[in-house]
Amino acid sequence: MILEILDAMERGEITKEEAAQRIARQPFEQHIIGRFDQNRKLRTGVPEVILAEGKDPAAVRAIYEDYLSRGEQLIASRVTAPVWAALEDLGDKLIHWEKARVVATKAPEPDPKRSTVLVISAGALDTPVAEEAAVMSELFGNPTERLYDVGVAGISRIAVELGRLDRAGILIICAGMDGVLPSLVAGLALQPVIAVPTDVGYGSAFQGVAPLLTMLNSCAPGVAVMNIGNGFGAAVHATKINRLLTRTEPA
């Protein structure tokens, strides 16, 4: 861009002062803005993810109509019932993962060069968070598998699925209550473990604080922790790891 301006100046189309002025107006656009805009695209592999919960349903619909008209991908997380009610008659143009509370304009296209993201959940009540992680992971281009309901009561299922753990590249583990599953799996597997506490549990689980603390204090070192219920964040971290695997420039 600067070169173009200097070219125009060399060609005499603009004066030196005009060139200086144009250049002076650009740096943020080039460096900061450009970086952020490019960043967001690369970061998620999609143009935009919006948090639907708490937003005006009509406003969310308007954004969706805009993106549909331009044929671009738009992902919404935490799509509550009232938001979906406003979107429902666009339903054949949208994809709606109800459990995951996610809506998108385009289907996932997994990139086979990436390693597989395996999303594990401890109990049936952790499914919404696990599904948010899994659907987002797919929408961000990662081959994604699910291994649900393998908490303490179902730990034998982990034992018989050790092969799947070994074949996976990245593990996202969602658990409420005591939140011990990530500690246990991180002791059994070599892959990066991303732990997501959920707000499942009785009184002293404190809406997810108990599993959050368990995960932060994991005896198995290296467990990476996300906010309570933040399946989306786990999917982004997994995607960043996968992007590292496939980047061509030297690291």
Place this chain on the structure above:
Amino acid sequence: MILEILDAMERGEITKEEAAQRIARQPFEQHIIGRFDQNRKLRTGVPEVILAEGKDPAAVRAIYEDYLSRGEQLIASRVTAPVWAALEDLGDKLIHWEKARVVATKAPEPDPKRSTVLVISAGALDTPVAEEAAVMSELFGNPTERLYDVGVAGISRIAVELGRLDRAGILIICAGMDGVLPSLVAGLALQPVIAVPTDVGYGSAFQGVAPLLTMLNSCAPGVAVMNIGNGFGAAVHATKINRLLTRTEPA
């Protein structure tokens, strides 16, 4: 006791009014005091357990001299360095478990009719709490074994010690950091599990709050939780269970 008073009244040694007054003064002695005094003995199998920490060392020594002169058992917990300094020259008459910070006037006498208490710890830093539980358990008359340092890094040792778990009657499990060991063991063993959080760990372990919450929220149901660092309480609960096993009256 009431009969004795009525006898004395019949014999004319005391008036009816005096009898009434004496009787009126007794119910608490009979019911409340008696119950508490009898209770304390039965509860611990020893006349007295005192918390030494924070007490005046000279005062603790004075109590010990008194009990030694009467030849009775006296147990002190949390015996800090200054307290032990005041007791040290009585040392040949006292038994001192340094790791456990426990002092007693008499050696343990395990009752073979009771079931074995197995004290398990997750890591080396949990040993003081585990030892407090184990020594107290022995002093209260329980056959007691130890299985230490079997947290996530040492979980394979649990695997090879499953036989000891199966033979034990009651499990006391001490763990800091993420506190997952009781959840894990309670999934592998049928015995009553008593969990003791310790204050071992980094920042967000919050001096034992993290493992305390993990244990309270254990997915494996029925884990009984003690206060942070309260190995003594775990030994008392185990002793109460064992006492139930050996009581002769119908339950």
Place this chain on the structure above:
Amino acid sequence: MILEILDAMERGEITKEEAAQRIARQPFEQHIIGRFDQNRKLRTGVPEVILAEGKDPAAVRAIYEDYLSRGEQLIASRVTAPVWAALEDLGDKLIHWEKARVVATKAPEPDPKRSTVLVISAGALDTPVAEEAAVMSELFGNPTERLYDVGVAGISRIAVELGRLDRAGILIICAGMDGVLPSLVAGLALQPVIAVPTDVGYGSAFQGVAPLLTMLNSCAPGVAVMNIGNGFGAAVHATKINRLLTRTEPA
């Protein structure tokens, strides 16, 4: 199982390599899975307990229809109104404890060889938690009695019921607000005390945190604490103690 495979190998029905492969596939099933499955049965005396709250009512009904068709026991805790609505027309085949929010396919069958579990509550508002503990205790095979509404205002009732305390083997005590009842009873009784805080109370009870802390810090040592509102866990711990009493192998 291994012997059967070796027999088959000896009989020439399978090759040595096939035998090695079959054996290699089994260890988890034999050791881990077997242990967990056997464990769950022994632990509760029933095939399965599910947490109904938060689950899809239709899914809960489907599980119940399956268990009914197989004639097996299935227990659900925290049965909320919408879940019960989905189950209601199966009502003559199910047993519903409304206060306890528990549903089962089979009636309790108390084992007279076990000691009695006495469930005590402090106030009328603690009843749902106390009932969960009591009904679960019965369903797990324990002779179970109730002594409700004996908090500070009703402490005189404890005084007149000391006989029942003495005859019981295990005490489960449910209390909200200041949560002092377990401390008080543990001072009066020799039995193992299992304390369950409830979320009853004004502002600074913090939905059960105040009684939880009171119970964890009980001056009467050896009180075993459960999570806030976790009557189910108390019943499991009591059942494990009772199972210890009746096991035939040496402890």
Place this chain on the structure above:
Amino acid sequence: MILEILDAMERGEITKEEAAQRIARQPFEQHIIGRFDQNRKLRTGVPEVILAEGKDPAAVRAIYEDYLSRGEQLIASRVTAPVWAALEDLGDKLIHWEKARVVATKAPEPDPKRSTVLVISAGALDTPVAEEAAVMSELFGNPTERLYDVGVAGISRIAVELGRLDRAGILIICAGMDGVLPSLVAGLALQPVIAVPTDVGYGSAFQGVAPLLTMLNSCAPGVAVMNIGNGFGAAVHATKINRLLTRTEPA
């Protein structure tokens, strides 16, 4: 005072403007300052109570020398070792309650017309707080008695001391750990109960938060709670109640 100014104005000693200005400057002195100064005296029965802890020992000594030279009462609370070291050679002119960490220039003079303040403590480690309450209560002019070490382990002593409870007018109860003593006593006695949590206890006592919450949530209604360790505040509240008893004007 206003009349004196008007007199001076009438006598021509000051102008009307000067009179207005002087009057305008006084209301705070008359109303606010006067009230606060008079208040402090009446409130405590002594001219001044200072918190010694954290203050410069030399500065505390200077204040004491000043008060001694004027023959006035000066009370210091939380007199730490370094502060006392600076005061020690004034020792024959000062009264030092070591356990209570209180120093005063004059001895207590209890007012027999007031009702007795009975200070109760749960355990030996609660004594410093209980003594602060008791000594302050005496210094503020209340007949004061002590009943120490009557927590759960010593509850029988309460039973035999019911007479002393009944004769007392106001009860101050100091307890750490589970803090149940005020709940229990408030159920047995009709007097106003002032509860003071102490920071005695294991991990989850959280330096007094556990007994503080227990006391705030007391099932026995009407327990008045002070800050953790604030024996001084309890003595002031008791003194205010006693002052109400002896005021002559209609209430």
Place this chain on the structure above:
Amino acid sequence: MILEILDAMERGEITKEEAAQRIARQPFEQHIIGRFDQNRKLRTGVPEVILAEGKDPAAVRAIYEDYLSRGEQLIASRVTAPVWAALEDLGDKLIHWEKARVVATKAPEPDPKRSTVLVISAGALDTPVAEEAAVMSELFGNPTERLYDVGVAGISRIAVELGRLDRAGILIICAGMDGVLPSLVAGLALQPVIAVPTDVGYGSAFQGVAPLLTMLNSCAPGVAVMNIGNGFGAAVHATKINRLLTRTEPA
């Protein structure tokens, strides 16, 4: 009672053994039960106060019908809309303070020999708690006055009402948000101050924790603190103080 039994024994109506047995059965009734029952009456001046919130409305109505038929006083606090709906058609026989959420079968009868309880509130939103305190105080027999909405914005009203403060005997002060009013008033008045935090305020008021802490830490010493929203407790403490004023036996 004991004397009666001894009389019967002297008259030969019962044997000595029967006398001993009868006496042995009584102590708790005489000492503990009697004390608690007598206590409850004296404590509140009414036979019974029940917490209606959370209770089954039909059950509350049944209790009211019982008390009405016996012509006895029954007070309910926290009467929520559904509870009142169940009571409403008994309305002409009941007194309902809607703001205070209190219902009673009998009108208050203030005892003129007691000192006046002045209930002060900081803001309009604190009124429900203040009214609970005021109505309860009246129902417990205390002359009671109100001074509402005098927080920082209305502090000038306190200035003009200093006379009412001075005439009152006991001050109950209800405040949310920063909870500074009790500190301020305790600096201006000599009476016992009972502070009640309310759950009024923005985010970091934490449903009353902020004013609770302010009150516990009051610079003006001697402020007695109640649980968040516990106007009932404040009224009980005030009543206990007033009872002390009017008791005839020596204190």
Place this chain on the structure above:
Amino acid sequence: MILEILDAMERGEITKEEAAQRIARQPFEQHIIGRFDQNRKLRTGVPEVILAEGKDPAAVRAIYEDYLSRGEQLIASRVTAPVWAALEDLGDKLIHWEKARVVATKAPEPDPKRSTVLVISAGALDTPVAEEAAVMSELFGNPTERLYDVGVAGISRIAVELGRLDRAGILIICAGMDGVLPSLVAGLALQPVIAVPTDVGYGSAFQGVAPLLTMLNSCAPGVAVMNIGNGFGAAVHATKINRLLTRTEPA
């Protein structure tokens, strides 16, 4: 700067590509770096403020020697005893405010065109924080006054100092315990109030959390709150307000 590069390019001293590269490297320097560097100077009126606490004393001394050799101002906050020990022999070249724990190479030069900052403290123990605010305020060029020890016990002093409050432009108020002073003063004064909680107080002050919450919830609206003990931050905010008063460009 861009023009200089274009000039050099026009003069043929650098190629067009070199010009583009140089320009591309500059925007951050021009916009971000320049802004931050200029900002820091303007923000505090001094080149640098460093937090000494926790830093290596020798390293702090080295920085001071460097600034002294260049004759520039350098301010250090939280100068602990070991840090000062390392600086002490530079003492005649440094100014040390011991109470405030501040060291500087140059004396304050108040700017008379600014409004006065009045630093108010509640009690003697709040002085270190108040002095940090006051000395920093002076070093940042603000005319600064002090009004200390005017908490509830000394509130009459506020009354007689209303004139000083009125003459001040900005009020910084430091208080621990209940932290009510800012609420009170903000009700009496029109100036911007900056509140600084201190960690002074008993147990439930929680090292400053209680006054922090009080200040955040102030009923007198518009109180600006700083972190616990952050007198430095208060001085910076006051300086920013004063800078606004004296800036010449239109606002």
Place this chain on the structure above:
Amino acid sequence: MILEILDAMERGEITKEEAAQRIARQPFEQHIIGRFDQNRKLRTGVPEVILAEGKDPAAVRAIYEDYLSRGEQLIASRVTAPVWAALEDLGDKLIHWEKARVVATKAPEPDPKRSTVLVISAGALDTPVAEEAAVMSELFGNPTERLYDVGVAGISRIAVELGRLDRAGILIICAGMDGVLPSLVAGLALQPVIAVPTDVGYGSAFQGVAPLLTMLNSCAPGVAVMNIGNGFGAAVHATKINRLLTRTEPA
């Protein structure tokens, strides 16, 4: 006022005693009341701001009818749906900012002599708090601008709006989640920064506690923090700063 009384006394219309009595009755009115009443007006530039949330809608309407009949300004914050329903038919006489939840009887009249208040928000969900701040700021007479939705995802917009930041006099910044925006902007701008945390975010944002702590701990010194969601308080603090700029008396 005092002079008038002295005049009347000089004229013989009242006696000296009557003059003294009248004067004695006034001081609070003159000093405290007058100060508070004058204060409130000056503080906000409007006669009254009421918090509508939680108040009886009919009562709010009654106040509005009163102020409308007197033609005076009345502002209500937190106008919930039920409150607005009660006011709606007065709608043509009232101004309603729906997003800001503010209602007023008179339109804002910005004072051009004041500096501009720039209200910045991080995300769309922070708008209600930001709008409360902005509308209140306008109603209090400040020229006010908005710069919304410039959090991390939109940080490039801050870069291109640096000019607006520089022209503003005071910055109010509203942010939830991690609350980093005030730290970032305070590093880029010289103006006083007022930070308002919002309750936007996932689990561990704890309804605004996370951004509150971030803002209190800002590395960029001098950030002034308001309570969670307290846009009104931010507007008051900004107005107090602006008032300082325009006061004519010496500071």
Place this chain on the structure above:
Amino acid sequence: MILEILDAMERGEITKEEAAQRIARQPFEQHIIGRFDQNRKLRTGVPEVILAEGKDPAAVRAIYEDYLSRGEQLIASRVTAPVWAALEDLGDKLIHWEKARVVATKAPEPDPKRSTVLVISAGALDTPVAEEAAVMSELFGNPTERLYDVGVAGISRIAVELGRLDRAGILIICAGMDGVLPSLVAGLALQPVIAVPTDVGYGSAFQGVAPLLTMLNSCAPGVAVMNIGNGFGAAVHATKINRLLTRTEPA
């Protein structure tokens, strides 16, 4: 292993029963133990990491002498002064990173096929945690760079170091106080970001809780959070990511 046993059985060296017994004893060794042991090696690239803090210095020395004699790598974290004192005379055989508090028997050998780990810190006081992360990262075989002291005050240094950020593969960011640096960097960079809160800061930083919450709530999605001060954990997670990059089997 199984085949060897079967061979021995075929050769008649052991009976079929002995074969079955030997096989039965192996599964845990094969599956669980083997996995854990293999795991620990692969996970860290070194045989063992021990937490020295809190351990008996003599015991740590004994382990080091053992590893040195066997010529194996042994890493210790949190090497406090007393531990180092016990190791010091082994100093020429050990490598000691004092700032990082790390000791090892062998020097790091970075694997050039891995991507670079860039460790970033906000301020000088965060260095110990950052160094622990950096030294551990090197010891685990990762090419590791450092970029320290680039918090808000030094943010311009980030601007000029964007190239280093872009070349790095994984970013570990250590920050205390407000903890905003990870949010900011995650908005500027595409790499996986691992955030480590430190306990640096004033009162309301709560020993690292404030930056912990900031990081968990980061607006820039995908930030992976470690426990407070857990530089070791960050290095392990980074190593696991790098291991994924270099594994040869299909993912």
